[in-house]
Amino acid sequence: MYQEVCDNIENLVVEPKVKREEPTTVLKISNLNVNLPNHPILKNINLEVQENKITVLLGPSGCGKTTLLKSINRLTSLTPELKVTGKILIEGEDVLNGRTNIPELRQKMGLLSQRPFPLPFSIYKNIAYGLKLKGVRDKNLIEYNVEKRLREVGLWNEVKDRLNTPASSLSIGQQQRLCLARGLAVKPKIILADEPTSALDPTSSKTIECLLKELKKHYTIILVTHVLRQAVRLADHVVFMYYGEIIEQGEPQELFKHPKTEKLRNYLIDGN
Amino acid sequence: MRKRKNIEEKFFKSLSGLTTYSLIGILLFIIAVVFYKGFNALSFEMIFKPPEGGYYYGGEGGVLNAIAGSVYIAFGATLIAVFIGIPAALFINIYLNRMKKVQNLFRYLLDALWGIPSIVYGAFGFTLMLFMGLNASLLAGIITVSILITPIVVRTFDDVLCNIPKGLIEASFALGSTKTETAFKILIKQGFSGFITALLLSFGRGIGDAASVLFTAGYTDLIPRNLDEPAATLPLAIFFQLSSPIPVVRERAYAAATVLTIIILSISLVARYISGRNTFSNIK
Numbered sequence: 311m312y313q314e315v316c317d318n319i320e321n322l323v324v325e326p327k328v329k330r331e332e333p334t335t336v337l338k339i340s341n342l343n344v345n346l347p348n349h350p351i352l353k354n355i356n357l358e359v360q361e362n363k364i365t366v367l368l369g370p371s372g373c374g375k376t377t378l379l380k381s382i383n384r385l386t387s388l389t390p391e392l393k394v395t396g397k398i399l400i401e402g403e404d405v406l407n408g409r410t411n412i413p414e415l416r417q418k419m420g421l422l423s424q425r426p427f428p429l430p431f432s433i434y435k436n437i438a439y440g441l442k443l444k445g446v447r448d449k450n451l452i453e454y455n456v457e458k459r460l461r462e463v464g465l466w467n468e469v470k471d472r473l474n475t476p477a478s479s480l481s482i483g484q485q486q487r488l489c490l491a492r493g494l495a496v497k498p499k500i501i502l503a504d505e506p507t508s509a510l511d512p513t514s515s516k517t518i519e520c521l522l523k524e525l526k527k528h529y530t531i532i533l534v535t536h537v538l539r540q541a542v543r544l545a546d547h548v549v550f551m552y553y554g555e556i557i558e559q560g561e562p563q564e565l566f567k568h569p570k571t572e573k574l575r576n577y578l579i580d581g582n
Numbered sequence: 583m584r585k586r587k588n589i590e591e592k593f594f595k596s597l598s599g600l601t602t603y604s605l606i607g608i609l610l611f612i613i614a615v616v617f618y619k620g621f622n623a624l625s626f627e628m629i630f631k632p633p634e635g636g637y638y639y640g641g642e643g644g645v646l647n648a649i650a651g652s653v654y655i656a657f658g659a660t661l662i663a664v665f666i667g668i669p670a671a672l673f674i675n676i677y678l679n680r681m682k683k684v685q686n687l688f689r690y691l692l693d694a695l696w697g698i699p700s701i702v703y704g705a706f707g708f709t710l711m712l713f714m715g716l717n718a719s720l721l722a723g724i725i726t727v728s729i730l731i732t733p734i735v736v737r738t739f740d741d742v743l744c745n746i747p748k749g750l751i752e753a754s755f756a757l758g759s760t761k762t763e764t765a766f767k768i769l770i771k772q773g774f775s776g777f778i779t780a781l782l783l784s785f786g787r788g789i790g791d792a793a794s795v796l797f798t799a800g801y802t803d804l805i806p807r808n809l810d811e812p813a814a815t816l817p818l819a820i821f822f823q824l825s826s827p828i829p830v831v832r833e834r835a836y837a838a839a840t841v842l843t844i845i846i847l848s849i850s851l852v853a854r855y856i857s858g859r860n861t862f863s864n865i866k
């Protein structure tokens with residue numbers, strides 16, 4: 311089934327991207343610190359994310375991976391106790407300090423969370439929602455986009471006959487793909503995926519992995535995972551985090567074969 | 583050890599079952615008594631005619647004046663309470679999230695307001711009425727009852743909002759919704775059944791309360807046609823007729839009580855139906 315999904319997506323790729331010599335930096339984080347009143351969560355994070363690559367954030371749970379993602383799309387501001395300092399540049403725009411329109415900024419990123427949270431609407435409206443926020447009113451255009459996004463995540467054939475049923479009636483794996491499609495509808499630059507397969511069965515997980523691999527042709531992906539094998543399968547660039555710090559980062563082959571630090575070495579041993 | 587646990591288990595199961603069944607039993611008993619005593623006096627005339635001369639001595643007429651007054655007051659007050667209460671709940675829940683202390687203080691105050699006996703609201707409404715130069719009227723009744731029930735709407739809906747999964751709220755923001763869009767498009771939809779519950783609770787309290795309308799809405803045998811005319815209410819109609827020495831009139835009190843009960847039961851049935859249809863798409 312997941313092969314079928316992959317094939318579907320292959321067909322959608324209209325214009326293969328021309329390979330550029332120089333990798334383009336889409337996101338640049340410098341000296342990012344996130345603190346609670348009494349203890350630090352992220353310490354001096356410096357990170358560059360390249361276009362059309364999958365950057366994997368790896369590390370034991372509680373090390374601050376989710377917090378890092380939430381700092382990027384400023385969901386941290388929902389938790390007023392968190393103090394976020396430093397600089398995050400997305401396409402040159404300052405996320406943290408500039409006079410940014412936050413909803414607009416967030417639409418540059420699609421979020422895929424640990425568990426799918428479809429909106430309490432129908433399947434169709436879940437995808438149309440983001441477009442409507444963007445001010446799209448044209449029915450045909452919305453309809454076209456709904457189909458396109460659902461095809462993009464390989465869900466179209468499964469749901470095309472029941473677009474008006476509640477999204478909550480889908481299986482959890484389908485819900486996760488719907489949430490991905492919903493995020494894609496606003497044409498984000500970056501996909502922030504926070505352990506997107508951790509609540510899914512193996513088949514659905516594979517489908518999501520395969521989707522991410524395909525989607526990187528058009529999007530830049532930051533993937534949080536603590537599944538080592540997933541990191542090996544998907545990563546173009548691996549960032550190893552430990553207790554709020556980036557310990558090591560680099561090409562996956564290099565990093566996994568020759569870990570420089572004791573911490574990563576232990577983590578790899580425990581993971582295998 | 584195992585045996586003791588079994589006994590314990592059985593004991594608590596029977597105890598909790600007993601309390602539940604007795605509660606339901608008492609409720610059914612109350613309804614049965616009211617209906618039994620009321621149905622004798624219940625007639626077409628009773629529901630569709632206002633009192634005529636000598637009604638309170640057993641003469642012709644009905645309690646349409648009180649039915650109309652009660653329904654007007656309860657609807658009017660619920661409408662006001664919703665328009666004030668729902669935004670207030672959203673405000674407390676979303677915008678005050680950055681100030682936990684203020685948020686908790688507000689919740690505490692609203693809980694306290696919920697607990698104040700309605701006669702106090704009646705007295706307050708009376709003062710307010712005099713201050714504003716109003717007579718005992720439909721308007722004064724509606725305002726007083728809306729003050730009584732707004733805290734109920736706010737706190738009930740606020741609780742509903744608290745139970746909405748954080749991930750859903752994050753998903754909404756991540757898609758680029760503003761706070762207002764999140765509140766009015768996502769949260770209200772997800773919390774719709776709670777919204778209906780809030781409505782129902784406040785309507786029930788509003789239509790059933792006697793003390794708050796005693797001085798403010800007044801009492802009259804006429805059906806109010808304007809906001810500044812006094813209005814009769816069912817609880818007061820029950821009260822006046824029940825204190826009559828004439829048995830026929832006392833029986834009519836039960837008929838009025840039956841009408842009140844039927845109104846409340848049908849409103850809650852409708853509300854349940856609506857909320858059931860709308861929770862279908864909710865995420866858990």
Ligand SMILES: Nc1ncnc2c1ncn2[C@@H]1O[C@H](COP(=O)(O)OP(=O)(O)O)[C@@H](O)[C@H]1O
Nearest residue numbers: 346351369370371372373374375376377378389
């Ligand atoms: N809102 C918060 N309140 C208190 N502690 C928090 C909050 N958010 C994150 N933390 C703490 O920050 C640390 C990192 O959390 P998180 O980013 O979720 O880690 P990960 O995603 O890597 O498992 C944890 O120790 C967690 O307890």
Ligand SMILES: [Mg+2]
Nearest residue numbers: 375376377504
């Ligand atoms: Mg996490």
